[in-house]
Structures are given as C-alpha cells and as structure tokens.
Amino acid sequence: MDGRDLVRSVRMVRAIGAAQGLRSARAAWQRRRADALALPRQRAERARVPGTASGAESLPGGGVVHFARSSLRVRVASGGAVFCGWDGAGPEPSYALAACPEVDGRAVLEPDREGGWRVVSERVTVAVSRFGAVEVRTPGGVVLRRELPPRWWDRTDEAAGGDGGGTAAVPEEGAGSRWVQRSEVAADARFFGLGGRARGPRLRDGSYRLWNSAPDGTAAPDEDPASLTMPVQLVVADAGTHLVFHDNSWDGRVVLREGTEGAGSGHDRPGTCEVRMDGGPLRYWVLAGTPARVLLGWTALTGAPALPPRWALGPQHALGGSGGAEEVRRAVAGYQEHGLPLSAVHLGAGHHEGRRAFTVDRNRYPDLPGLARELRADGVRLVSVVEPAVRARSGDAVYDGGVAAGVFVRDARGREVRGVVGPGESVFPDFTDARVRKWWGGLYAERLAQGFSGVWHDRNEPVSCAAFGERTLPRSARHALEGRGGDHREAHNVYGLTMARAAYDGWGEVRPAERPFLLSRSGWAGLQRYGGAWPGKVATGWPGLRASLSVVLGLGLCGVPYSGPDVGGGAAPSPELYLRWFQLGARLPLFRTHTALRAGRREPWEFGPEVLEHARAALRERARLLPYFDTLGQLARLTGAPYVRPVWWSSPRDRALRNCEDAFLLGDALLVAPVLEQGATRRAVQLPRGRWYDTATGEVHEGPGQVLVDAPLSRIPVLARAGAVLPVVGADGGTELEVWAPAAGRRGGGLVVPDAGDGWRRPDVRRYTAQWDGDRVVVARQDGSAVEYPVRVRGISGA
Numbered sequence: 001m002d003g004r005d006l007v008r009s010v011r012m013v014r015a016i017g018a019a020q021g022l023r024s025a026r027a028a029w030q031r032r033r034a035d036a037l038a039l040p041r042q043r044a045e046r047a048r049v050p051g052t053a054s055g056a057e058s059l060p061g062g063g064v065v066h067f068a069r070s071s072l073r074v075r076v077a078s079g080g081a082v083f084c085g086w087d088g089a090g091p092e093p094s095y096a097l098a099a100c101p102e103v104d105g106r107a108v109l110e111p112d113r114e115g116g117w118r119v120v121s122e123r124v125t126v127a128v129s130r131f132g133a134v135e136v137r138t139p140g141g142v143v144l145r146r147e148l149p150p151r152w153w154d155r156t157d158e159a160a161g162g163d164g165g166g167t168a169a170v171p172e173e174g175a176g177s178r179w180v181q182r183s184e185v186a187a188d189a190r191f192f193g194l195g196g197r198a199r200g201p202r203l204r205d206g207s208y209r210l211w212n213s214a215p216d217g218t219a220a221p222d223e224d225p226a227s228l229t230m231p232v233q234l235v236v237a238d239a240g241t242h243l244v245f246h247d248n249s250w251d252g253r254v255v256l257r258e259g260t261e262g263a264g265s266g267h268d269r270p271g272t273c274e275v276r277m278d279g280g281p282l283r284y285w286v287l288a289g290t291p292a293r294v295l296l297g298w299t300a301l302t303g304a305p306a307l308p309p310r311w312a313l314g315p316q317h318a319l320g321g322s323g324g325a326e327e328v329r330r331a332v333a334g335y336q337e338h339g340l341p342l343s344a345v346h347l348g349a350g351h352h353e354g355r356r357a358f359t360v361d362r363n364r365y366p367d368l369p370g371l372a373r374e375l376r377a378d379g380v381r382l383v384s385v386v387e388p389a390v391r392a393r394s395g396d397a398v399y400d401g402g403v404a405a406g407v408f409v410r411d412a413r414g415r416e417v418r419g420v421v422g423p424g425e426s427v428f429p430d431f432t433d434a435r436v437r438k439w440w441g442g443l444y445a446e447r448l449a450q451g452f453s454g455v456w457h458d459r460n461e462p463v464s465c466a467a468f469g470e471r472t473l474p475r476s477a478r479h480a481l482e483g484r485g486g487d488h489r490e491a492h493n494v495y496g497l498t499m500a501r502a503a504y505d506g507w508g509e510v511r512p513a514e515r516p517f518l519l520s521r522s523g524w525a526g527l528q529r530y531g532g533a534w535p536g537k538v539a540t541g542w543p544g545l546r547a548s549l550s551v552v553l554g555l556g557l558c559g560v561p562y563s564g565p566d567v568g569g570g571a572a573p574s575p576e577l578y579l580r581w582f583q584l585g586a587r588l589p590l591f592r593t594h595t596a597l598r599a600g601r602r603e604p605w606e607f608g609p610e611v612l613e614h615a616r617a618a619l620r621e622r623a624r625l626l627p628y629f630d631t632l633g634q635l636a637r638l639t640g641a642p643y644v645r646p647v648w649w650s651s652p653r654d655r656a657l658r659n660c661e662d663a664f665l666l667g668d669a670l671l672v673a674p675v676l677e678q679g680a681t682r683r684a685v686q687l688p689r690g691r692w693y694d695t696a697t698g699e700v701h702e703g704p705g706q707v708l709v710d711a712p713l714s715r716i717p718v719l720a721r722a723g724a725v726l727p728v729v730g731a732d733g734g735t736e737l738e739v740w741a742p743a744a745g746r747r748g749g750g751l752v753v754p755d756a757g758d759g760w761r762r763p764d765v766r767r768y769t770a771q772w773d774g775d776r777v778v779v780a781r782q783d784g785s786a787v788e789y790p791v792r793v794r795g796i797s798g799a
Helices: 002-017 018-038 290-301 325-337 368-377 397-405 434-449 487-508 541-556 576-583 611-622 627-640
Strands: 045-048 053-061 062-067 069-074 082-086 109-112 116-118 125-128 132-138 143-147 153-155 178-185 190-194 207-212 228-239 240-246 252-257 269-275 285-287 317-318 346-347 383-386 419-421 424-427 454-457 518-520 592-595 662-666 670-672 684-692 701-711 717-719 725-729 735-740 747-752 765-773 776-781 792-795
Touching: 053 109, 062 116, 069 125, 132 178, 143 228, 143 285, 153 424, 178 383, 190 541, 207 228, 228 252, 228 269, 228 290, 240 290, 285 290, 290 627, 317 325, 325 346, 325 368, 325 454, 368 383, 383 434, 397 434, 434 487, 454 487, 487 518, 541 576, 576 611, 611 627, 611 725, 627 725, 670 684, 725 747, 725 765, 735 747, 735 776, 776 792
Parallel strands: 317 346, 317 592, 346 383, 383 454, 454 518, 735 792
Antiparallel strands: 045 153, 053 062, 062 069, 069 082, 082 285, 109 116, 116 125, 125 132, 132 143, 143 178, 153 178, 178 269, 190 228, 207 252, 228 240, 240 285, 252 269, 419 424, 662 670, 670 717, 684 701, 684 717, 725 735, 747 765, 765 776
C-alpha cells in the first residue's frame, strides 16, 4: 500500500465509518490475493510485428492479406464502414454492434504496384502496405488515417525469450496479447470523443485511460479515467471527418498528440494516436464522411438511440437524501408555489431499506404507490435509483433468489465474489449472461408496481469500495461473456452496458406499449440502444460547469445523444454559479437539478429572489422549446445526430470552429453560448458562416467570425440561424412555427417531428421551407400540403 492508498483509506473510514471501512480494507486485500492466485503470472513476452506480406485472398467486401506472422481481414460494409481485424479477429461477437452490416459486394481486393494490396470501393479505399501499414483514403485518394504496423506482446513460456524475429507464439488461453497500434492523421486534425471526457470536448495532447472508474466523491474536471469511457474517436480535419472505433473492452490507454503545420510544404508534423490494450482482439472500424454521415453510419452500426418518453424532456429534480415522502411533497410543492414546471422527481438510495435495490423503506415511504399516484395527478413522475450490488445476506429476497438461480459473479474457485458497497457486504450479478439479464430484468416489475416511471443506474462501473487499489471487482473474477467465458478484465467496461440492456428488456416486457426511461452512469459503445447517460456528480466550481458541457458534447459524438449533468455539481455552489449552471442545463437534453446530503437543498428558491426569477425564465424558455426538443429526439433516433452538437458540425473545415469549446449548436437552428466564467456579463461567440439573430434582442450578426454579445445575469446568449424553422409552444399552448427570416435571396427551412405519445408509433417527418416573396417571408410544406401550424416570423423589423 503506497502513500496515496493510505490517505484514501483514512478518508474512506471517515466517510463511511469504522466498521464499513474495515470491511473495505478486507475486500481490498481479498481482491489483491484473488488476482495474484488466479491471473497469469508475469512471464517473458515476445514482441511480434506482422512481417512481410506473403499473399492475399479475396472475400466478399474485401479480403485477407497474409503476412509472415499475422493476417489482416479488411471488410467494407455496404454503407462504406471499413472493418479491419488482425490475427483472425472478425466483427463478431461484439457488445457494441446492433447487427453486423452486410458487405459491399462491389468492393474489390487488388494488388498495388509496391507489393501491397488495396480494397477499392465506391466510398473509400483501403491500402495495405507489404509490411502491414493501413491507409484509409477518400475516393479522390486523400489519406484520412494511416495505421502503422501493429505490435503484439504474446505471453510465452518462461524459457521462450526471443527478440520478435521468430514465429508467433500462441497466446495464453483467455489472456490474449497486449498490443499497440499507432496511427497518423492530418497535421490540422482535432480529436473528439472517447466517451464522456471532462477534459474535452476537444481532446488535447495527453493520455486517456479506457477503464470505467468511479470517482472518489465528485469527479474533478481533469479526472481520468471517467465513469463512461469508449474507444471511439471522432477526428475532424480539412481533408474530411472520420470516426474510428477499436472494438475491444479490455483496459487500455489512448495517447493523443495533435500535429503542427510547418511554414512550407513537407514540413507538417502529423497528428498521432497510440492505442494500447492489455489484451483482447485488435479490430477496429473506420467510418468517413461529413459529421452527419459519420454519426448516421455509427448509428446504423451500433443501433438507434432509445427515444426517451416525452416527459423526460422536461425539468427533473433528484433527491439524494433520506427525508422520505414528506421531503418529496415539500420539493414538489415548492416548485408549484413558485410557478416552476417539474416533470419528475428522482429518488436516491435513501428511499431503499438499508440501501438495498428493489426494496422500500416503509417508515419513510409508508405508501409509495399512493405517493406516485398523487404526484402523477400533478404531472410529476417518480424515478428510482438502482445499483447492481446485492446485499449478501440470507433472508434478503433478491440475494436468496439470485443464489437459487446462480446469477452472481464468481471467482476462479467458484465462490461468490464479494465486495463492499452501500448495503454492506455485497455480491454482483453477471450481466454478461443472457440468463442473468432475464432474471434481473424481471425484478423491475417491482419498481413499476411501486409507481416508478423510470430508473437511473448508479455505481454500475461496477463499484466495490476498497481501502486501496481499484474500486471494482477483482480482475480475475469470472464472467460468462455470452458463453465464451472470461474474466473481469474483458467484462468490466461492458458491465454497465449489459446491466442497462437487462433493465431495458425487462421494463419492456412489463410495459411493452411505453418507451422505457433509463439513465446509466457507466456504459460502453452501444449504450444509446437502451437509454441515456447520467455522468455522475461533477465537482462544483466554474471548471466543473465547463466540464459538464464537455461531457455532454463528447457523449453525443460517441452516439449517446441524451445526457446531462447534475446542475450545480456535487457540492454547494454560489448563487451565480448555480444560475449559470441552471441556464446551461435548461438547454441540454437531460435537465436535472439535484439535492444531496452534503450539498444541502438546491432548489432555485433557496438561492434568493433574483436567482429564482432568472431560473423561472430559463424554465419558461425550456417549456416553450419542448416541441423542438421532441423533434431533436426523433431525429437523433432516425439519424444519430445528437441534440447538442459542436459548433463545427455543419462547417468542419472552419478551423476556428474546431477550436471552439465554450458554445454549442442545439440542433441546426440555435447556437447556445453559456456563461462559463465568474462575473461575466458579456462574452465572445464564434459564429459559423451565415446570418445569426440574437433571440433576445433581435440584433443581427454575420458569420463566420467572432462577435461580442451581452450576457446579463438574467440570460445566456442564444442565437438563431437565419432561415430556421423550428416548432415551439405558442401563446395559446399549441405548437406554432417560429421562423427566423432568411437573408435576402437565400432560402431556409427546417424539420418538425411531432411526438405521438410515449409509445412506438412511426414518426411523421415534416419538412418546411422559408423564403422571401416580395416583402414577406413565405413558409411552405415541402410536399406541397398546407401548413398546419400558425407561423410567427422573427427577424423582420416591426414584425
């Protein structure tokens, strides 16, 4: 145990008490001992590179290139996605893929003039050198990404030795080989993604770990790793945009270094990316095109985002304490008395009996179903926290049922793996087993019977408190992995994803006509199929406010469009910070405030009358934009385009926009510029090309370029794109079209996708155009039918 572990142990004992602290220390020692006994001992490793190409064979969609010490399968899908798999790795099995796409039957494998091979298709060309370097090129021949020959370290017998020049050794069963893949991109390229990174959204030079990790307390803005990591990068350059996904759930690290452009031709230093994995297959996908096309392809590959029920687009409030039913009533009554809309109240683990999932503390909540009905009559839903840890004690219904069904993670000797979490000594379901997911999913019927309308998953990295070392299960813990068998080194990062799948499927069986509402703190690529993300408690402070925006933007670019932070972070913010956080949250997909034991009450009225007044205005605007949020949610499901987009979304070649991290696009129509600095009442905004209107003042700005706009405490700047047509709530409470006048001689437009309820009806996508006709702006349905909504044109003086 080093000095940092000792400090952490002392803090943990102070936070959770002596008895629980001793249990966590014992659990840490047991985990360390289990790993020492069950994991392979460190042995000599032989470095291996592919060697020289010896031939190739054509297969549908591409082919296999054989090298002296490896082989590479290149496969182009019908939509243009490129798959590369070394050492016989194929696209499946995969937790990320919704379905393996069909191959492009027109893709052809052919030799090149330099002893290598290339796969030529309509949308992309993949060139493989004779030594194993791989280039992904546009149809015009521009190189988007160059993968250098990979290197493996195969575990061999102690006597093996060698310097990498011999025949490849067979990896130890279940362990795989450590490997590293280095890549080069354009000198002007910028990196984004890797899950919900507080250090983003643009990922600067540095090392980023791929291991879902629970923060100690609240997550600091520079904390790495995060609770939701993904090996998904979006790379934006003048030459084009591409996404690369390394389909490997083992512990790993990505080291990024942005390139530099020299004064003259040939002096550029390319950007570099190095991916290191502790094991598992070396396989990856590359998708190229515009940002919109790339996210559409990513959605086709990993699945359409789950559409939240309409009420989930309204303001929500979480109660982290243990005040009981009267505390819930107090909070809801406060919103009503102050004229603030509220759509849901989230109950933390304090509503459980002894923090045990699928239980209710009857003393604090004597009639939870009755409370749910009472709140539902006022339009407020209840949402329950659910954690994966199950208290390991006979007589606990969930534990006894799990023991009978044999669902808990076990060690190499077949014994239950036990950890320490909120309920005490706990065990953990193995969600990588379809049979276990079915069992766990059936438990959510109890939540529905209690009157809950949704769930949020917490501590599902998974967390096991430890006085030192990692706060998770032993790496040697055994998992089913869909019948393949393996250990926690491979299962850890997909644990939250598979738990979300169990909940989504189980909820759907009980309420098949309703869209489930599910949030998850942890997850992996493909999480969007089951719900959204709650990135945990970000540290309170102005850097934490900025980090909140970074996390939401990063998750959206990795395919998870519905997410949002806890407004105010994990502690007690100042009134100004709370208001600025509130104003940002009101423009994000998931808008949730939070009251916690250590942070005190944090409803808007607790910060004084001025904050309350301005918070009420932000909520009114959120309610007015609800039809627009409906449309963005439907479009996210149909196209993969996130609600919240970086400002370069439609102009990826604008380098100034690529470097902009303090503003975002809400759909295509609105540019939101939150105030992220203390005391600021004006701020600079980097505008994309075109005309933009300040929605508060009507002032006109022309882009591209930077402008200074007012940002009084009462509001944050929001600008509308000229020509935009967006649905809003009108004065009569119905939907109307808000149209921002296009520039002279230009034509605008927009999409409207009405929400047809909380079910699964196919959405009706309506397209509108807006253009000048003499001295007036005319709005029309693109299909020629009549415009069914009232129209209000803005941006015309006097109108």
